[in-house]
Amino acid sequence: MEAKKMNDRQKRLYEAAVNGDVQSLNQLVKEDQLILARVSLTSFDETPLHIAAMLGHLDFARALLHHRPDLAAELNSQGSSPLHLASTSGFIEIAKVLISANPDMCVARDEEGRTPLHLAVMKGRVDIIEELVRARPEVVRYTGDRGETLLQLAVKHNRVESLKLLLGLDKEVDGFVNSRDDDGNTVLHTATSLKQIETVKYLISSTSVKVDAENGNGFTTLDIIENMPRDLKVMEIRDCLLTAGALRSRKLPESSARRRKLEGIESSGISPVTQNSEPTPQALDASTAENKEEDKWLEHNRGYLMITAALIAVLSYYLALNPPGGTFDRYSTSSDRENFRPGKSILAVVDNGQYNAFFIRNTVTFISSLTTMVLLVIGFPIKQIILRFMIMTFMFVSILSLAITYFANIAEVLSWEDQSTPDFGGLLIVMLVWFVVVGIVLVIQVIRFIVRLVREQKKNRSEKMERFVKGKQGPDQA
Secondary structure, eight states, X not given: OHHHHHHHHHHHHHHHHHHTOHHHHHHHHHHOTTTTXXXXXXXXXXXHHHHHHHHTOHHHHXXXXXXXXXXXXXXXXXXXXHHXXXXXXXXXXXXXXXXXXXXXXXXXXXXXXXXXXXXXXXXXXXXXXXXXXXXXXXXXXXXXXXXXXXXXXHHHTTOHHHHHHHHHHOSOHHHHHTOOOTTOOOHHHHHHHTTOHHHHHHHHHHSOOOTTOXXXXXXXXXXXXXXXXXXXXXXXXXXXXXXXXXXXXGGSSSOHHHHHHHHHHHHTTOOSSOTTOOOOHHHHHHHHHHHHHHHXXXXXXXXXXXXXXXXXXHHHHHHHHSOTTOBOOSOSSGGGTTTSOTTOBHHHHHOHHHHHHHHHHHHHHHHHHHHHHHHHHTOOSSOHHHHHHXXXXXXXXXXXXXXXXXXXXXXXXXXXXXXXXXXXXXXXXXXXXXXXXXXXXXXXXXXXXXXXXXXXXXXXHHHHXXXXXXXXXXXXXX
């Protein structure tokens, strides 16, 4: 019987918390002076103070803390204190009362590693941010469970006012604005990757943020924005960074990422330049940067290549239906139904050898163009460097076949008597020069392709060696 009364009073207590009924609370305390002491023994996830903080019942929260100040330190099933909930909901007066009851809760973390200040920053509760920092200034430097700073948290949730306030509250602004997360990203890296124009402009114009800082992967903010698909936001951020003097990592005097890689190899006892001419980390990074630039060129010009290939395919299809010399448009006699049917090429009847040569050249042009289009649209599960070489090769073949077809058709159109004229000789010289130039370009591209493949293989061997050395050292030494 007594147990039933206790359960009934507990339900009335939580109903009073939901309604913010101070009078009912006082009445319950009179009936059972231990009712608040039993709160932690109930099956409810939150205490009445959690509920009051969540719903904004200021007077009820004050009354609870008057009877039991230690309720401010109670945590719910998610590891959140009442101050966590008040900071999230934005109830500044309740937050002040809770801070006064237990200032240590300003640095308490929930099960996701977040303090009340983290939640206030995420929600943009500027007034609560001020109160929390005033109570425990050191909480400004507390990072999240992934190492993200409060500044980065403000940027990720697009809270510019929270960002400005935090920078104004921290005395060592220079070190704060350039602090990094576990991936080596500063707040400017984060704002750039999220394309937050206003934040980027503010950081560059009003703080001492380092525009050339490299993250853990050795990328500067300009590296990040240059590798994004171009749109208005990207172009505006890029202009801001360039105006501020930002540089790509490969143009820095000495990249810190490269330095770390070099020091790691040297400390393992491996010389950066070995007897078998293995590339140094600097050479490997330069090669990687060159490869990225060439691959980016392909992405930027994909649309132009597609249009060119489509036009060549359409042209070769048109030539297939309209070969040199034209086609028969009607039967001349009833006996001509097989050899002279409408639509059949006149050249195929007059000179079948010439027509077959034209047909092969035109088919090669058509198939090469279609293959180029397929590779541009669908791709192929191979390395980017090989895919790029295949696309350029098929495009080259289609253009070369089209040029040969043009020259052969012109030669067919001109009579043998006209071939000795200056016009024909000039055309022959121009075409020969063009073929020589294109052939030289093709040879250069093949050589570059081979060189890149060799570099890729050397880079892979070097990375395998690094992983092998780190494995031998063990995780503590690596």
